Amino acid sequence: MAKLFLLPIILCLVWTLFLHFNGVPLKQGKKGFIYILAISATVILSLGFLLWITAEQNIRG
Numbered sequence: 001m002a003k004l005f006l007l008p009i010i011l012c013l014v015w016t017l018f019l020h021f022n023g024v025p026l027k028q029g030k031k032g033f034i035y036i037l038a039i040s041a042t043v044i045l046s047l048g049f050l051l052w053i054t055a056e057q058n059i060r061g
Contacts, residue, residue: 004047008040 012033019029 004044007043008037011036011040 015029015032015036016026019026019032
């Protein structure tokens with residue numbers, strides 16, 4: 001689960017490289033960073049919630 005927090009960092013790095021190689025300023029690509037962070041946060045929170053739910057089920061047995 002801890003490795004999942006690397007997802008937004010890697011995606012933002014890839015997005016930055018994409019913008020750089022295509023000559024687009026970072027300010028113009030700001031919306032992409034927002035999408036990356038929002039989607040990554042949703043995935044991390046969803047998986048964390050699912051882990052919490054399944055851990056509760058295992059405890060109650």
